Amino acid sequence: MRAELFQNKTGVHLPSPQYMHRGHLYLKVTKDYMQTAVDAFAILLKGNINDVLRLPAAYVLKSARTIAMMRIAKEKLVATWTVVKGNRHPIEITPRILEQYRPLFKYLNGNEIAKLNLTDERILTYIGTHADLDRHQVGIVASRYIKLNPRWMEPRYLNLMNNILCGVPMNFMRKQAENTYLQLTHEMFYHIKACDPLQRRFYYAMMTRTQALGKPYSWSARDVSRLGLLLTEIDGPDLAMVKPEAMSGITAQVMLEIPPQTLKHVTEMQLRFIGQKPLNILAKKLSDYQDELRIYNKGYCLMTLIFQNVWVYFPC
Structure with missing residues (x-):
């Protein structure tokens, strides 16, 4: 036409x-x-x-x-x-083509993704930093990569995997030396979106060991920033223990993920050091949380009497 x-x-x-x-x-x-x-x-x-x-x-x-x-x-x-893909094998697809295809990449199944050239660090990083892949997809890729690279447990390769770590069985990660976690890049835990809460709690426990970052009261702003999405698993009282100046390490992306039940423990002194955008998000989340509590605590439920078509309030 x-x-x-x-x-x-x-x-x-x-x-x-x-x-x-x-x-x-x-x-x-x-x-x-x-x-x-x-x-x-x-x-x-x-x-x-x-x-x-x-x-x-x-x-x-x-x-x-x-x-x-x-x-x-x-x-x-x-x-x-x-x-x-055309007539090419997936292993022949270049990083440039994958980057152009990024918006549609999430619709591929894990088996097809695992056929890409995982030995190319650019492709491995591309998969590991893709925000829309689920745990099943990265699990298949992780299984394939572990077979391809016997040295995958070295920090150098872990830093390339990023979100693919969510597909690695936790039993494997328990075998890691404790100082390995200190060698992970600053951005690592901002990409672990495919991890379930159990996996996040596991990595949080590993990162907060004495040989790693230690307890919350000893963290610096760099340490807080380094934890990334792992901060979603911190307990409220532990969050209140963080030094006020260290709270500047919380980003807006992380603040969006932290539950309001945890955020309500933030102290007034800590609020002074949080960036403006994360602070706005915190205020909005706490406001919505208070509204939900107010509705829940009214103690009355609304019931419809179907046959009489009458609205009646009664205690919950």
Whole structure:
């Protein structure tokens, strides 16, 4: 389809359904970028898997972010990887292509991700810093990487794995020397989004051993910052023990994840050292928490008498 010109203004339109035959749709990329985008949208929306597989790989990579925002069948989103991969084996995919494909990467299954060239440090870091992978995906990748690299337990390789650590069995990590945790990078625990609470508590326990960072009252701002998302597992009384000046190490990203039940233990002196953005988040979370408590503590429930259609208040 071509864009129409009316009063010197270009207009675009979706192809008419009567001219769209599922299974026989092709995208023609022209210099009319807007109409090309609309045509691609129509194919993704109305076409079937075979139509998606015929999309140009270069166009899919350029439009990956837009495609990821579309509410279409997951099978079609997964099919875009087949388009991008083409006739190549996954191990031949370059980091540059993966970076372009980042918005859609989360739809790949773990087995397909594990087929990438994990010996390339750039690809390993790409997977480990991807924010949208779940524990199952990183678990398969971790299993594959452990087989590929017998030296994976060295700090150098752990620092490349990042979120992939969430897929490593905790029994393996218990064998690590305690000083290993001090050699992990500053950003490591900001990427462990696939870890469940049990894993976070485990890593928190490892990082707060005497041979590592020690107890909360001995932390510096650098130590607090280094803990990253592990701070979500700190107890309220322990948080109150942190030195006020060390609270400047809490970032907005971490503050969003800390439960309000823990944040209510923050002292007035500590508040003075928290950054403005984390402080705003803290205030909002505590305000919402107080509102919830106020509603819960009213002690009355609202009940509808179905047959009489009367609203009655009664003590909970």
